Amino acid sequence: MDKRNRTTNVLIVGVGGQGVIMVSKVLAQLCQEAGHDVKQSEVHGMAKRGGGVFSHVRFGAKVWSPTIPEGEVDILVALEWAEGLRWIRHLKPETGTFIADCQKIVPPFACRSRKRGAEPAYAPQTPEEIIDQVHAGYVMDATGLAANLGNARAANTVLLGALSTALDFPEEAWAQVIAATVPPKSVQINARAFAEGRAWALGGTKRIDVTASGLQKSRAEVHHPQVETVVEITADWCKGCDICVKSCPERCLRLNDQLKAELALPDLCTGCQLCSWLCPDMAISVTNTPVQEAAS
Amino acid sequence: MTHALRQGADEPLGAGQSRPMTGNEAIARGVWEAGARVAAAYPGTPSTEILESLAAYPAADIHAQWSTNEKTAMDVAIGASFAGARAFTAMKHVGMNVAADALMSFSYIGVNGGLVVAVCDDPGIHSSQNEQDSRIYARFAQVPVLEPSDGQEALEFTRTAFDLSEEYDCPVFVRSTTRLSHTRSAVTLGARQTPAARVFEDNPRKNVMIPAHARMRHGHVLAREARLREALSDSPLNRVEPGDARVGIITSGIPYTYVKECLPDVSVLKLGVTWPLPDRLIREFCEGVERVIVVEELEPLIEDALKAMGIACDGKAFFPREGEFSPEIVHDGLAKAGLMPARVHAAPFEFAPMVRPPVLCAGCPHVACFMALGALDARVAGDIGCYTLAVVEPLKSMDTCVSMGSSIANAIGMAKAGTETRPIVATIGDSTFLHSGIPPLIDAIYNDADITVFILDNHITAMTGGQDHPGTGRTLRGDPAPRVDFFALVKALGVRWVQKVDSYDTASMQRQLREAVAHKGVSVVISDRPCVLDPVRIKGPAMAVDQDSCIACQACMNLGCPAITWAEGWHEGRHKVKIDPEACIGCSLCAQLCASHSIKPADIAEQV
Structure with missing residues (x-):
């Protein structure tokens, strides 16, 4: 590996309001506390209005570019399924790790067709075919896990738990940074969400949650006569x-x-x-x- | 903006500490550390957070305010400089067009207290109407422009800019771009300086730009530029990073980081000041390398200057003149120049990603306004704001959008051209109206234009993330302020037909608009509902769809509401709809459109 590849690249993606920035802030803080040079880059602007959000986190001895070159993402964390697919081409082909919530946020734009029998124009790819093509991959029901704990909004912390298994920081360091970042009254639930996500991801390097499996295939075939x-x-x-x-x-x-x-x-x-x-x-x-x- | 930020009561972090900061936060820290006393700006992506961050520093240290527009902000800063205080203004690149009039004269006048202008460009047009290169403004106004490459430099360059400003008697630019403004990196903080106290200097020949004085000052400006050019060759702002002498790369700002990412060992001349250029340093650097490549985003400002100096170099032959740079683009350019191998595209995933365009929020008060305009079949001159999203599906009811405040005067021109058969309506948000909509409205009244002006009052500057303005009744620091009464203002300007409408009442909205366009001359309709995101997130009881009675007519889908999507069920080959109770704020627009009365508040729907 040449010098410039020693930077670790994590790309976090999702839809406005899901907590992409929280995930990247936790990671960036953790890296800085561990003594790394860190850059974290995001683009605001239209994000609040339902568009996609992405945040690049890069750390290492010295980080130059704020953004990750295409094909150099070590870990892609997707808070929404189709957003993960949008960025998956940026993953390192041989060694990249893909971590995604199977959560679907269907945009109104996907429901525009007026053709008889038209289905939403949502990403048709299934978790099985995607996981098949990556080095390591996790498609989990982070939102479901978080909802079971009492707050679906902690899904991003569940994903942080999964992410923690792919990076070399001690578990306690993660816990401390998360506790310092989230609002005081949600420290406990976030700690549990992190533990759930971490435990789930430790179950194998290629894992698809049952609720996520066949994500797009569950729809019953309906015939619509012309x-x-x-x-x-x-x-x-x-x-x-x-x-x-x-x-x-x-x-x-x-x-x-x-x-x-x-x-x-x-x-x-x-x-x-x-x-x-x-x-x-x-x-x-x-x-x-x-x-x-x-x-x- | 969060209320925690508004308080500004916390003691600023002490010198020597290191913390991750965005470029914008670092610029704000630099302003505070330089001992600036007055800062003013109008919000604009990607510059907005600079003033928001400044508002977190103690009010006793610095007066920070939202101004009505960039020229006003620039003039406020100029006034503070006249009065002897260090002064600051920030704006996005297109804001500079608005402020330029004052800047051009003030370049002749020069400063008393140092004056720094942060201008944030938007290469790639993430959230703007063009990607103009502000370095050209610096050259035009003959003032220095500093280009930091990371957060640390953003802080230090901003602090240095104040010193340069006072030393050379001129305003100084700090130029950021979206990428720098919104990237967090570790920044080591410094202490706040206390600049020497100054008061107003009585000097009409310097301060009053009548022709006789201005002629004298022009010579001063040219001499200043020559002095700067010479001094900058020895300034630590510009530095040579020696390396492989076969090629020398001249670059600045964020592109510098991409060059280092791609070729860490190459010879680099990193320009911290891209106007005026340090001629002597550039010549020395170019003589020491076999070949010169210029890597700069947007316009070939450095490249053209080098060529004018007679230095052979390449730049835009390898790198695009449009769009935002990235490590990939710089890699491709360097590969084209033969300096590194081409990138290998090993992407196994060859599917096209799903389209997810930005949309107006669930419950956005702008939606019904543009539904009504669509139904009126009006010719709509639009303006800058969230509501510009009405140009695309499904609302599709905006015909033009030029720049801040253009809508009303564009409508006047359309009406006076006499070619339009449809009613002509100008749409303009509250913040944009206060920014630059009032003079054109006066123009419309004065010239008796047959147009309707639709003021979309959502009580906030929404597009940039919820900033206060004179119509919100609060200042940047959250203090109460007099609130502009749009209705009374419009009346006072001489408009005879004015009506307020509720943005959530589709029927009266359509009726009022119909009456307004029927009125001969200028009519004004003011829609009135707060933004659902700011200053407080609005969440009312959600609506729900009765799946048995929904006839899947898709009328509600025409709102483009992100809370409404297709349900599993069908009616005659069309998907029925469902409402996400988390996203729905209960605005009831969909229920008003639903002919089968299938949409009701969720709690009522459950009882039935």
Whole structure:
């Protein structure tokens, strides 16, 4: 190994509000107390607004760059499953350790498709296929473990427990820094969360929690027959009140020059029938007729 | 900001101690250690925490305040300098555009008490509208710019900047970037200095910039720059790190750390001051190496200067002129220059990561405002703030966003152009309105523009993390302050049609906006609800979805609320929805949109 690889690189990722910064502060403090040079770098800004959060912690004899070069992450700690997958390419291919909570935070953006039978556009990868490709990997139900202890928000401390097994600091040193970092009234629960996480991770170098296994495969297959939607608007009954136009979730209706409602963007119509139910003059009818699907 | 930070009662840590600090915290410590008496700023990522950190030092040591905008802050600092105190202002790069008018003149005037400007650039545009390079402002204003590379230097350079300012009679820049501002590293603290007491100096020929005086001062500015240029060749701020003489790298700031990461043994000229450049030192360094490479983020300021000096060098031939540098980018550039082997991409994971764009918070009072504007089919001139997120799915109801305070005057121009058939609405947040929205509103009234101005009052500067402003009734240190009454202010400016609306009442919001756009001339609508995050996190009883009656129409999904996602169940091929009770704050917008009355407060839903 050349000189610059002697720095240890830990990347901590998650979603705003999960406690990514707390995890990285504990680690950075621990490293400094152990006499290492430390740099910890994060980018704020949009993080509060539900976007991804990441924090680089680097320590060693002398740390130069505040950020970890791609492919040089020794340990990736993910507080959320899809965020872990976002950064997994940064893991050292031969020796990297991946520690993730199987917690899923589905963003509203993933539920945008209006196609019949559409599933959330959430990361489809399963823990099994990911763990298979890393040197050491842990996919745990940290949130579940923390919830059992009485506070799901201590999930980040559970992950710290798992992280502690991959780094060379004494257990008491971790405990001291955590106790000094968290609010006084939550010292006990965090101590227990740390112990749980540590004990769980000591159970093997490749471990997937039962609740995490098959993370994405649990969904029952549902068949959604295709339908043909016909929207009929009786112009004579329409008085141009605009209710259907304003309430259509897809905004596919409009008032024409004669102030009569018309279906301007039929491709966007999902056949939800809201307009027909809300029309005070019963001028709209929506019919969904199943279409014969070609046998495959 | 946390209330612990606001108290500022704790005794500052003593000299000699070492602790991890962000670049911003270190700059603040440097300001305090330099004995500065007055500091003013307007919040702006990534500079915001500098003033917040300063507010944690004793009020008896330093007056720290939020100003209404960067020019005001700069002028407050200039006033304090006139009065003999060491003074400080901080801003993000684009804030410098606002403050530049005062800066350009003050460069001619020079200082009485030392004046330091921290300007934080945002290469990579993490949270800005451009990535302009503030070093060019320093060159333009002919003032020195110091570029620290880590927390320790951020502290020391800031302290030194005050000395330089007084020694050379000029304001001095300390330039940070997002990466430095938000990186924690160990910083050893120093003691607070007590600069020699000064009072106002009666000297109109220096202090009053009428043409006759300014002509004389211009010569002073040029002579100052020449003196600085010479002195900086011997300054410890610029240092040569001797190494392999086959190549010499000239760099500064954060890129220096990337160079050391990639090539720890190379010859480096580390410039702590990137304007004016130390000509003599640069020539000496370049003569001692076979080849010169310049590694600088954003603009080729050093590279161009070297080329003007007749020194052969390469820079932007290998390194990008846009975006934030990283160890990878610097590695790639050095590899292109033939100085190290190319990176090996051994990434086994070739899937595209899920998209997770930032969204407006659950219960954000801006949401209903932009829903209503979408329903109005208005042409919307937007502004800078969280609400700029309304440009993307699902709200998609903002058409322009230029710079702080642009919305209202942009709307005037659109109206006067006479090409628009849709109603023209300018949207502007409370903090942005106070920053630079009032003069354009006066302009609109004066010129009788047929526009609607929608002031989105959420009682805080939200985008930067919840800072106070004159509309919140509190100062930077949390002391009570008079509170701007937006309604009375707008009335006093001469607006005839003004209405306040509740941001959580979608029906009256739509009705008021319809009336407002129908009004000929300037109309103003003020939406009124506090930000759900700051100054206090709002959490009301959560709403819940009755899974039996939900018809999966997706109307609530159009809010883009992060608390609402798809449930397991289906209705006619569409997912029903569910609400995360932890994330939901109970704003009830979704319930107001729900035509099947499936969304009710969770406690009521349980009883049914």
